[in-house]
Amino acid sequence: MENKVLTVCPYCGSGCQMNLIVEEGKIVGAEPADGRTNEGNLCLKGHYGWDFLNDPQILTARIRKPMIRKSGTLAEVSWEEAIQYTAEKLTAIKEKYGPDAIMGTGSARGPGNEANYVMQKFMRAVIGTNNVDHCARVCHGPSVAGLTYSLGDGAMSNSIPEIEDTDLLFIFGYNAAVTHPIVARRIVRAKQKGATIIVIDPRKTESARIADTWLPLKGGTNMALVNAFGHVLIAEELYDKQYVEKYVEGFAEYKATVQKYTPEYAESITGVQAAEIRKVMRQYASANKAMILYGMGVCQFAQAVDVVKGLASLALLTGNLGRPGVGIGPVRGQNNVQGSCDMGALPNVYPGYQSVTDDKIRKKFEKAWGVSLPRKVGYRITEIPHLVLKEDKVKAYYIFGEDPVQSDPNASEVRETLDKLEFVIVQDIFMNKTALHADVIFPATSWGEHDGVYSSADRGFQQIRKAIEPPGEAKPDWQIISELATAMGYPMSYRNTEEIWDEMRGLTPSFAGASYRKMEEQGSVQWPCPSEDHPGTPYLYEGNRFTTSSGKGQLFASEWRAPQEQPDQEYPLSLSTVREVGHYSVRTMTGNCRALSQLSDEPGFIQMSQADASSLGIEDGQLVHVVSRRGRVLARAQISNRVKTGATYMTYHFWIGACNELTGDYLDPVSKTPEYKYCAIRIEKIADQLRAEQQVQQEYEALRAQMHVEARPV
């Protein structure tokens, strides 16, 4: 019997709705549904990215039972034992070192909002620390920080469907075709409808290819360019004086900072022609509706929050906010990274971005949760290596649905950190590189095996639904955490996700009206949704009332700082980490999908210019060594005439060609987001290609064995 289960795609923040087709308890197919953002379309991951649920053991094996490290090796144990053991260990560490010695993560991926709510509640109410953070830190952390400062809310101001109805799209460091094909669809439609498209990207992305103007800036010069944009708006009096006067603050300081960033000065830094800088700003300022979209090309630099604020300032200067088809859009990378932020899996805020340092708010949560809560802002995940290795402050790490060894920069340092920690808990669906360092492993249910709510990148709450039974003894994340909390003396007895959701709504004014029923009825509810009779909010800042403390938009500019590590003689090329369209995040899911894994497989690629390849004598498709000060990996050369000479790109999904073995851990001072987009490397040609290919095969087999993949029949 065929049965269709309506749910939301687990890949990327586009929030595409889809049906899983279930036959006899197994998923046999997927088809697009008519969701608000996807309108009956899916990309390849949505269409063909569900069969990891059948545990095909391609890259890594599903975790089916709890495990405890006993005398060095992981051994399967019962749930009781695992929970009891973990509760005791955490309690002991808390007693010995204090609650702030324990760090926990949220998960921006499969678990959903309820699990994140329970996790942050666990850390805050049970452990007693604000040490909860998650991978938003390594992606759109700067957006949350920057946009909260500038406008009030750390999310897309406008909705994905509005993209196609704007007059001008200003796309900065955002490769939608690869990261969000279904958002790229809107860009294509905007172009077809006549919008002007301006793309700022060092690479000729698909958006750049169809753009009216493409500004190929040098990597690591964003701030200089954004300052120059502001300079032109003011110097040529293109900005909306009335709007600035009425709704915006900080103009004088802003003007003073951007003063020296003449287009000519910016050209000397960015390589973008001064005339082009002027031209695009004239277009941007004169468009009736202009929308900024940006991505990791903005956020994954050590100077990221400043650039986010700088981009928001451009929208503020031109009055491109508070209406449909305008605004600024950080399109979130992971399916529920918006949601894990919404749920307060961040060290400084409770659900709904309520500050942990605000006494009134803290009292509300203390009353609801029946405990006293910590006042101090917690640690960020990117600080953990330093806090463990250098300051010895963190002793236990509860890693929930993340794989920092693969996803965080400077992997060898992350491994060292994990090994030094006294106690590491990994809660996940598949074996991964981080799990190899775990003391306890909790098997969790996957997307498709549990209910919940995801937040799409444009603030849309949407329900995910259980389609099949989980394998082995896997349990929903919220249930595992609840059992652990109970074992630690703080009973949690949720019966289902709706109970958790309703508790969360009761404590979060801006989400208060987003009930399951409303989601069911509307398909999607965009926050803020303060009351039961409120339909949700497609675009923020109606009437140009900003949610900053003063109610006004905040202009901000800052001096440009060069990336921390510059290419030199020894490491003459720059490396930026990117994504590829057929894979997702650390690849535990897509790497276990038959079609997707065959479209592109280990060891992954390093994209380079023809000129660089020629000077190194490298041919397309050859294996090469990529070396940085921090590591050395194998990757396959992909020669492209869309990249600049001197620049290289690696996708971060691959386990053999793991680019985060190479990346540096330089952080943005505000958001603590690492500089993934810029480090120095060199490429070494490999003479014996055949041997290198064999090496890749051997490494792959070894990895798979480590990941508990059963030996494949020859």
Add this chain to the structure above:
Amino acid sequence: MNNVLPSPFVIAEAGKCIGCKACELACFAVHNDHNGVVAAVGTVTVPVIPRLHVVRTESFTLPVQCRQCENAPCAEACPVQAIRREEGTMVIHEESCIGCKGCAMACPFGAISLNKAFSNGKVVPQIQLKERQHNAMVRSAKVIAYKCDLCRTRDHKDGAMGNVPACVEVCPVGALSLVHPDTSVSRSRTAAAMRL
């Protein structure tokens, strides 16, 4: 002599055309020596495949034909370089054409059409390509792209007037003309100057 002369082309004049299709017929007549088409209609044994097309609507009628584009999209679209510029005319080499339809789709004027190739009054068969017809595998018909070639290969001995394409010559109302861009532009300039 560094200037590349733009190609001449045939164009129709709105308001004059009466829709008689004499141009289509003439076009066909002068391009089918190899099919034994001579002067009389009775010598025609193949379908009339014109290289210009009279468009008719409720309000007007006008023939449309190749504009001999300088940056011909058809030639760009051709994967086998069967479309080439020869003596100022964009010519489709029928022997090379593989019937891929790319040129017809690329042409913004709709000036290219695909049709069966004929020789000696018979369909030209494929070399090998066969299709099933009535339970037997038979050689398919070769299909090629057709478009205006300004009658460049036309035999002008039979009462033709110099190098004027047949369509221009037969139009009973003078709605078609062969335009030489260089001379017409200079004439327009002169005319504009005289109006000053």
Add this chain to the structure above:
Amino acid sequence: MSYKDPIIHIDEQLCTGCRRCAAVCPVGAIIGEPGHPQTIDAHRCVVCGQCVQICTAYAADNESTTASRAVKLQERGQLPNVREPLFAAYSSGDIQKVKAVLADPKRFKVVQCAPAIRVSLAEEFGLPFGTLTPGKMAAALRRLKFDRIYDTNFAADVTIMEEGSELIGRVMSGERLPMFTSCCPAWVKYAETAAPELLEHLSSCKSPMQMAGALFKTYGAQLDGIAPSDIFSVAVMPCTCKKFECSREEMSVDGYREVDLVITTRELASLIKDQGIDFIHLPDEPFDSPLGKYSGAGSIFGATGGVMEAAIRTGYELITHEQIPNLQLDFVRGEEGIRTAEVQIGELELKVAVVAGLKYVDAVLAKVAEGTCPYHFIEVMACPEGCVSGGGQPKLLLETQRKMAYQARKSALYRHDSHQKVRKSHENPDIIKLYKDFLGEPLGHTSHHLLHTKFVDRSFKEEMS
């Protein structure tokens, strides 16, 4: 009237309303708005077929709005394997019927071809304009299984005998002058429709085709010992109006149709192709005697001025009993329009006019009605250059070649004439024999019965059914 089919049609699915046909129609019978399909006023239409010749609105293969080609061919009375394009203006065909009769061994099939066929038929097979092929034509007809290959040219010689005698009589008596020729059925129909009061000015002679038809089923039948009822008489004509003429009620002899079916040059060509006859490589074969033997005078009937020239050659000698000094009468040869001349025949200064193109005849008729027309004898041909430019002739793809084609066909006729041993109708030995053995004398009783007719007033539209 016995005919139902108006013969000339405009296919409304194909007509683009360019009205080029209206421009060539001599009688203004084509009605319609520009850009919309035209219709034919059958009452006015003289069935000359000039519209069929000019029409360029062909059926494109891919027009989904039109009926299938097979259906149209059937409607048009054409053979199903005809491969030439179909045009909006067309004449109904009879070739399917001819084909059926030819397959019938019980019928005695007799055929005649008009003078203009032998100078144009070859064009249908790709030969140059005006290629003269009487021998191949006869050979082709024989291969089509006609039992007797007779010829209209023979009857043209008879026409000269009868019409010449009639002219002499009228000139002598001064009655009913001027006298108009009556060979062209379109002209006759026009006269009957537009000027019934002047019908007595027409020669009472039937056309050569009808004379031939009448003789085939009488004299011919006797010669071959065949019952007239077994004879099937086909005429190949350059003319669409001949189909109308042969169906006129009065065109019968002793209860038999004089001509059973008329087909056009184009229809004959389609039948030759249908039968797989390699026309180009046929040997030259003679016509059958005696009704297929003709003089040069008979052959020039196909061109404007030809009847006049032939009549003068014979009339001169009948009146003067002297040999005509010059056989080539260039003053009556020419193109579209009116040509006049005065010919000194003994004492008589014969005033003649030649009208080529029906549209020029109105001026002449007006003069006749006024009684101020100075001519004795007027030849009228409805088509622009006589039968060579008839509506049933090979249709041209290129308008630009029309003049050249007509010129070439006419030259071929005159060349044919000049190569004949006998160039005057009254010197044709078979004509002499015909009168001796069968007719007696021109305008005699038998002639009157078989070769002369009366014309009808067709000015009332109601007559059309």
Add this chain to the structure above:
Amino acid sequence: MNRFVIADPDKCIGCHTCEVACVVAHAGNNMFLQDESGADFYPRLTVVETDEVTAPVQCRHCEDAPCANVCPNGSITSKDNSIFINQDSCIGCKTCMLVCPYGAITMVPAHKGGQKQLQSGLRSNTAGAWRSKERIVANKCDLCEDSGKGPECVRVCPTNALQFIVPSQIEDSISRKRLASAQSLLQFGGFSRL
């Protein structure tokens, strides 16, 4: 005339969904359900990315298909308005691949019922052992004829960059363009003055 699929580079975002769809459509959904994970992956269209263009390239089902015209044993035929490769009779001579001006044909191991087909006679020596050689056959877009649902790539493309062109559409498009080009001339007149 033949039907074919063609991409609009102005809409293509290079997401490769079409390629995966192609493989899945030809493997059947059991591709996801088999225990063996080594299923072959041979898309019949290929996304090409150059500096200027991004678009999948696939068989144009040429009317005068050069592939069919060079096929030595009639394995490529015209069928239901498409050019069809009979993989059962293909001898793997590769000539079709060479002559295709679109690069739309690739040589792939033949499969039947999910199993790689081996040759009965021909053996090859790999790593010191003699084994029956795989059958290698020509592979290209077949318009997903067997599915009865039309080309899967067209169905899944998220930006509608792929179009399934049927002959009447070409005719219609040409007619539309003719009409438009005629209309564009209406406002002018008197070219003969030039």
